[in-house]
Amino acid sequence: MQHHTHEVILEIKNLDVNFYTNQRCNKALRGVSFSMRKGKTLCIVGESGCGKSVTANSIMQLLPELSRIESGSITYQSKKGEIRIDTLKRNGQQMRRIRGKEIAMIFQDPMTALNPVFTVGFQIDEMIRSHNAVSKRAAAKKSVSLLKDMGVSLPEQRVHEYPHQYSGGMRQRAMIAMAMACSPNVLIADEPTTALDVTIQAQIFELMLELKVKKDMAILLITHDMGVVAEMADDVAVMYMGNIVESGTAEQVLASPAHPYTRALLLSIPVLGKGKNQKLEPIRGTTPDPYNRPPGCQFAPRCDYASPVCLEQMPPETDLGEGHMVRCFNYKEISHAAR
Amino acid sequence: MQPDKNPVREVLMKIENLKTYFPVKKGVFKRTVGHVKAVDGVSLDVFRGETLGIVGESGCGKTTLGKTILRLCSASEGSVKYQFPDGEQDILQLKGTELDRARKSLQIVFQDPYSSLNPAFTIFGSFADPLRKFGVKKRKEQEEIVAKLLADVNLPRDYMTRYPNEFSGGQRQRIGIARALSVNPELIVCDEAVSALDVSIQAQVLKLLKKLQNEHNLTYLFITHDLSVVEYVADRIAVMYLGKVVELAETDELFKHTLHPYTKALLSAIPIADITRKRKRIPLQGDVPSPVNPPAGCPFHPRCKYCTDRCRTDAPLLTPGTSEGQIHYVSCHHAQEIAEGRME
Amino acid sequence: MGSKALARKMDRLLEKENQGLLKSSNISRSLRKLTANSLAISGLVLFIIMVGACIAAPLLSSYGPNAIDLRNRLSPPGSGHILGTDQIGRDIFTRILYGGRISIFVGLGSALGAALIGISLGTYAGYRRGWLDSIIMKTSEIMMSFPQIILVSILVTIVGQSLWNLILIFILTGWPSMYRMARSQMLSIRELEYIQALQAFGIGSFTISFKHMLPNAIGPIFVNITLSTAMFILQEAALSFLGLGVPLEQATWGNILNVAQDLNILRNAWWVWLPVGLVITFFVLAINFVGDGLRDAADPTQAG
Ligand SMILES: Nc1ncnc2c1ncn2[C@@H]1O[C@H](COP(=O)(O)OP(=O)(O)OP(=O)(O)O)[C@@H](O)[C@H]1O
Numbered sequence A: 001m002q003h004h005t006h007e008v009i010l011e012i013k014n015l016d017v018n019f020y021t022n023q024r025c026n027k028a029l030r031g032v033s034f035s036m037r038k039g040k041t042l043c044i045v046g047e048s049g050c051g052k053s054v055t056a057n058s059i060m061q062l063l064p065e066l067s068r069i070e071s072g073s074i075t076y077q078s079k080k081g082e083i084r085i086d087t088l089k090r091n092g093q094q095m096r097r098i099r100g101k102e103i104a105m106i107f108q109d110p111m112t113a114l115n116p117v118f119t120v121g122f123q124i125d126e127m128i129r130s131h132n133a134v135s136k137r138a139a140a141k142k143s144v145s146l147l148k149d150m151g152v153s154l155p156e157q158r159v160h161e162y163p164h165q166y167s168g169g170m171r172q173r174a175m176i177a178m179a180m181a182c183s184p185n186v187l188i189a190d191e192p193t194t195a196l197d198v199t200i201q202a203q204i205f206e207l208m209l210e211l212k213v214k215k216d217m218a219i220l221l222i223t224h225d226m227g228v229v230a231e232m233a234d235d236v237a238v239m240y241m242g243n244i245v246e247s248g249t250a251e252q253v254l255a256s257p258a259h260p261y262t263r264a265l266l267l268s269i270p271v272l273g274k275g276k277n278q279k280l281e282p283i284r285g286t287t288p289d290p291y292n293r294p295p296g297c298q299f300a301p302r303c304d305y306a307s308p309v310c311l312e313q314m315p316p317e318t319d320l321g322e323g324h325m326v327r328c329f330n331y332k333e334i335s336h337a338a339r
Numbered sequence B: 001m002q003p004d005k006n007p008v009r010e011v012l013m014k015i016e017n018l019k020t021y022f023p024v025k026k027g028v029f030k031r032t033v034g035h036v037k038a039v040d041g042v043s044l045d046v047f048r049g050e051t052l053g054i055v056g057e058s059g060c061g062k063t064t065l066g067k068t069i070l071r072l073c074s075a076s077e078g079s080v081k082y083q084f085p086d087g088e089q090d091i092l093q094l095k096g097t098e099l100d101r102a103r104k105s106l107q108i109v110f111q112d113p114y115s116s117l118n119p120a121f122t123i124f125g126s127f128a129d130p131l132r133k134f135g136v137k138k139r140k141e142q143e144e145i146v147a148k149l150l151a152d153v154n155l156p157r158d159y160m161t162r163y164p165n166e167f168s169g170g171q172r173q174r175i176g177i178a179r180a181l182s183v184n185p186e187l188i189v190c191d192e193a194v195s196a197l198d199v200s201i202q203a204q205v206l207k208l209l210k211k212l213q214n215e216h217n218l219t220y221l222f223i224t225h226d227l228s229v230v231e232y233v234a235d236r237i238a239v240m241y242l243g244k245v246v247e248l249a250e251t252d253e254l255f256k257h258t259l260h261p262y263t264k265a266l267l268s269a270i271p272i273a274d275i276t277r278k279r280k281r282i283p284l285q286g287d288v289p290s291p292v293n294p295p296a297g298c299p300f301h302p303r304c305k306y307c308t309d310r311c312r313t314d315a316p317l318l319t320p321g322t323s324e325g326q327i328h329y330v331s332c333h334h335a336q337e338i339a340e341g342r343m344e
Numbered sequence C: 001m002g003s004k005a006l007a008r009k010m011d012r013l014l015e016k017e018n019q020g021l022l023k024s025s026n027i028s029r030s031l032r033k034l035t036a037n038s039l040a041i042s043g044l045v046l047f048i049i050m051v052g053a054c055i056a057a058p059l060l061s062s063y064g065p066n067a068i069d070l071r072n073r074l075s076p077p078g079s080g081h082i083l084g085t086d087q088i089g090r091d092i093f094t095r096i097l098y099g100g101r102i103s104i105f106v107g108l109g110s111a112l113g114a115a116l117i118g119i120s121l122g123t124y125a126g127y128r129r130g131w132l133d134s135i136i137m138k139t140s141e142i143m144m145s146f147p148q149i150i151l152v153s154i155l156v157t158i159v160g161q162s163l164w165n166l167i168l169i170f171i172l173t174g175w176p177s178m179y180r181m182a183r184s185q186m187l188s189i190r191e192l193e194y195i196q197a198l199q200a201f202g203i204g205s206f207t208i209s210f211k212h213m214l215p216n217a218i219g220p221i222f223v224n225i226t227l228s229t230a231m232f233i234l235q236e237a238a239l240s241f242l243g244l245g246v247p248l249e250q251a252t253w254g255n256i257l258n259v260a261q262d263l264n265i266l267r268n269a270w271w272v273w274l275p276v277g278l279v280i281t282f283f284v285l286a287i288n289f290v291g292d293g294l295r296d297a298a299d300p301t302q303a304g
């Protein structure tokens, strides 16, 4: 089985994260577990506000001040052994050493990550030099070759330019170059192409695929686009209101979805090539207020298959075999009904 | 197989050689140093009752085209002949009360559900001024109309007394649609009307738009960059690149017999939510060129793999061809060769 | 906040949330942030007390503001006169109260007047842009490039000294900053899609700018008015101190301070100038605290 041949590099278990803004407590993550494997892409997919970014930010310890990891563990397998990221100080030396060098992150909006007053080349140099003892010249050379690898034309010239002189796609590439500067083992990409055109998105994805294969990198790709998942993912985790409701390989989750939410999601999007007469089934209702979450299964109020127990209890993680996990009490009946 | 798709259809709006340029100003004295050619010679016929999809990459001028038709931007050249109930008129030449009457026929739905409603006003407040402007002066009557419009978009009546921040994105978008309907328009420009919505909400709004089209015999100009959405809603699709329409055909026809190399690349770049279908991507080199200095010749030639010398100097025109009895417009010198597979 | 205190606060919230005690409050987030800002609240309390005292002056003091008591000249604080008397025997406490009426009136009146002009122009021109906006913008640039105090001095020498002239001058010099603030607000609001929706209905410019846009800029405008009030009160004091403000026979905070020009009084009669100096300081501070509190409360980037 493929699932075990690839080494696990990052493992999250039962992660709970709460936000304490507005004098309230928002339980943004409620027992999130997944693992990332070397040389594989894990896609986390879900609607706005379901906790995708919070998951990514917890791995990087980049949560805002009024929030904290309540329980659970984030374990990273470094070359020197296990590191429990959740126990590290947010801005301690150890965490800073991991950021960028071991685990790198790219964001939806490159402008927030690139400093407008420095040239792109300078920023990549800084990144290299802060983690490696190399000369200025060597770092500058590496920056140029990195930009070249990312498909930026005329890199010798463009390292001297400022972020605003780059187009959106180029900025995103510069940010990936920066993320790749220290050859991290894990790359976290939080909606890296949502702001870009599909043709540029395709270029960025080609790039990420290449890096994954060449460098044996583990990629966490966050998206809300099922198309992106189908194209990019080896593994998929579907998230709804702070829980992973279903996970497994792309094949398992997309071809034989077990959770009613995954099914509904797949039925609600138009698929290119199916034409004008395809049936769209909107999911009824709206996502609940995060401060007023339903007591049991978060999806129960919108679910066609909900039974009384769903309204009271959170379903446990059920293993369907071969790493296919689902959080649903009624998955058996549903797969029968669908057939 | 195809039913005869050429019944005589009524042209509702005829856009001819429309150009919208924005001056680029520089320096202390704000000298004009060039122009952003946002819309650069677009000619299109819009038929009554159809949905015309307009697709293209960011910055290719889709929004500007929509706004120019609605007179929210001023055009530099060209005409937009519209079939008003009392005869044809060029929208771009209208003034004063005539323009106001035209505004009853054309409306717009915006992309961002969060900025398209005034946060300081209740939902009713957002409807009141437009209604008053078009002759509904009494508050009682206004309320009745708003309630009916809300019902049209499947929202309860009492929402009219609430503020926008109490609503989700999908609900706001439906309110935006209701507002556009308040003057009984014939043509609605939907500018990325579902792009900002969550995937599970998109379907609600798309279905609603289809339903309203049937009930009110609406014509949509559906602007989007999402081809899967446009395939679902549109009868015909116009593909724009750098301010120009490069391909225009019936939806099925466009997807079946894609002619323009840009459209091909665009289609191949779209991630499809179906893992059983894997396609080869046709990667496009480089970014969209600046609309201030569009390339000479065919605007797409620097990124096109079929580019020849002729493409570098000679700008192709949007010319009709027929395939399987349908008219298929394309602006490419080599469309015929590409279609026949002679240029691989 | 220290990390321990932060953790404790979070524990408390978590416990309450688990017991279902927390409800989404109906009062707005901004209002809650304002009330949680103790500096702003103490500023507000101080402001209300001081304004209240000035209004209730006749009840708090049995003297008239200009009643001369020649037997008690420059008498130090004591029984008959709480804060002593000045060099012609007027009760200082009384004069501070009555002076406050005029000083606050000048400050608030000028700020409101400047706001009325600056904001009406800024709202309309900021929405319409074009030549009107260019002209007003250039005018305001010219006004603002003069050092204000010199401009005021010149105007006072031309039109003469009187309460109303002073207010007029303050309005004249104060509107450009209001104009620019309102204009910049309008420039960002006019790009929002709801404005374009109104344009698509053909709604007129006046209705769009004043009815639909202005209410969304009211927060920053309010802050600006409070801060300008403080500034004008200080300016009145400064001008009066120089003898250019309100005519000397009228009690204002600046005019009371004016006597400190006499070296003898400055050295030997602290009660003549110190209390009024403190009153001005505290009043201006109070207004600034309120203004800053309002600004922070309206700032969505600050969590709370
Ligand atoms: N900085 C923050 N302050 C307060 N609450 C936050 C913050 N960031 C996230 N949250 C809350 O945490 C929950 C999860 O948010 P998150 O940003 O992870 O969503 P997401 O899945 O990334 O959505 P999107 O697709 O919109 O990016 C939401 O309820 C959100 O309100």
Ligand SMILES: Nc1ncnc2c1ncn2[C@@H]1O[C@H](COP(=O)(O)OP(=O)(O)OP(=O)(O)O)[C@@H](O)[C@H]1O
Pocket (backbone or CB within 6 Å): B022, B023, B036, B037, B038, B056, B057, B058, B059, B060, B061, B062, B063, B064, B065, B225, B291
């Ligand atoms: N008011 C304006 N002034 C100057 N340039 C403008 C203005 N509005 C649009 N443009 C420019 O015109 C070009 C076309 O813009 P437009 O908004 O029509 O593109 P679009 O196809 O709608 O893109 P998107 O998909 O990003 O919405 C862009 O280069 C843009 O920068």
Ligand SMILES: [Mg+2]
Pocket (backbone or CB within 6 Å): A052, A053, A054, A190
């Ligand atoms: Mg996010």
Ligand SMILES: [Mg+2]
Pocket (backbone or CB within 6 Å): B062, B063, B064
């Ligand atoms: Mg647009």
